Amino acid sequence: MFAEERQQAILQRLREEGRVLAKALAESLGVSADTIRRDLIALEKKGFLKRTHGGAIPGKKVRSGPLSPALRYSEGSAAEKAIAKKAAGFIGRDDTVFIGSARLHYVMLDELPTSYHFTVVTNSTVIAEKLKARENIDTYVVGGRLRPSGTIADAIAVDFLRGLRLDICFLTGGGLSAEHGVSTATGDVAVLHRTAAEVARRVICLVTHDKLGSEMFARIIPIQEVDVILTDADAPEDEIQLLRETGAEVIVVDPEKAGLEA
């Protein structure tokens, strides 16, 4: 196993569990504690985590997991906000939509419609907490085991989703390519999102430009099953072209203009 792979695995676990133990990592990855410590030092230098005695906790750059406590209150970038706003515009009166537990979903919360009623299903207790007081939104939480990160993504949650029918599934992912489709780092999150997509009439995928063309471990769904892809203006033209050839509708959101549309 290469150092790079290991470090990726460490970050993944950090995102999932909210913390990692050096000793446990050494054991499960099959290397010495020394090596792990070096990895942690390297990752800390890059700002991905913060070392502690015995392990590490998420740093400022760990975004994907939903809202590490530090990031929870941080604001999305202009591009993220623009994408989120556009996405929220797809929600119709009395629709039922799935909103996951990724950072972009969190950014969406501030852009959701306020003037008419709709229903949100989410697998994040953090998002649920934020939505519960909105009068025009019915909030449903999927059942299952809650991870330290605030996400629910086990078999129970998948089963829960299977019993529903949704109008829109808002997907995000760590990677999006014409060949591999939408993908993410961990298997169970992928399965949960796939299920949400399967029970939804429409699948809208939100990705910042840096995700285009990259492919991650676990595929959520192939590109053919995505109805709309929302990305920002920094997206490379050729990637967009490839995506469009698959039949997906690609909408490029311009952060500058987004403000005016409102």
Added chain:
Amino acid sequence: MFAEERQQAILQRLREEGRVLAKALAESLGVSADTIRRDLIALEKKGFLKRTHGGAIPGKKVRSGPLSPALRYSEGSAAEKAIAKKAAGFIGRDDTVFIGSARLHYVMLDELPTSYHFTVVTNSTVIAEKLKARENIDTYVVGGRLRPSGTIADAIAVDFLRGLRLDICFLTGGGLSAEHGVSTATGDVAVLHRTAAEVARRVICLVTHDKLGSEMFARIIPIQEVDVILTDADAPEDEIQLLRETGAEVIVVDPEKAGLEA
């Protein structure tokens, strides 16, 4: 738990509640008061808080945001704390317990065991959020519609519970009488709790003395199905006698002594 995590948890609580007590922190975080004091010193040096005798208040670097709704639950009366502590003592290693969304359940959170692993199932996202970071606790959230109060209590939630088997169900209610059993104000909450009680091996009922003898609209379960009743020393003797005649084990907790037991 890492020092860093602890300190973040302390700051989190400081933000939520406006102040922290050293002793309470030590207990709920599972470390000695010494360690907490050292954490407070470190945080004070960084300007995040100002130490006081017995705890700390927010420093210049901590925005003490609007008090979260959780605050009103955070501090229980002496009687409530004593009951909650006694109740928490029933939890054994690797047990699976149901903790509802009532005020007394919130009070319990600070008294839960920290030294061994167990599993909590809850229908409150507020409680789930509070528990998700505890490393010795596996937290499960029931699925269903989330009410503005942070409670989930619909048919989906009931269905979720039916698929589980629990060791202990911690019940509370608005009323408790020998004749009418445990009761509460609303129907669906009653059904949810009844279901939790049905799938649990043991039912432990937590009620402050003022609830004894009163009966509310919706019965959760008859008294015969309650295994243990916990109440405080102000409970009237005759009521206790009536309850005991039904076969239930009634434990009267003395707030004064409760401190010494610890």
Added chain:
DNA sequence: CAACTTCCTTCGTGATTTTGCATTTTTTTA
């Protein structure tokens, strides 16, 4: 193909950190 370089890893040893306990001092409260 052999010698060299480079990178990565492990191991051993001493230093550091963290934590809890006991004791003394200070502060609070009645």
Added chain:
DNA sequence: TAAAAAAATGCAAAATCACGAAGGAAGTTG
């Protein structure tokens, strides 16, 4: 002012970390 609670201080045990040395795999160069 006396008793109780909390804080400071010193100390010891356990865990973790840092650093240097050595081994080994992969690739490079002559």
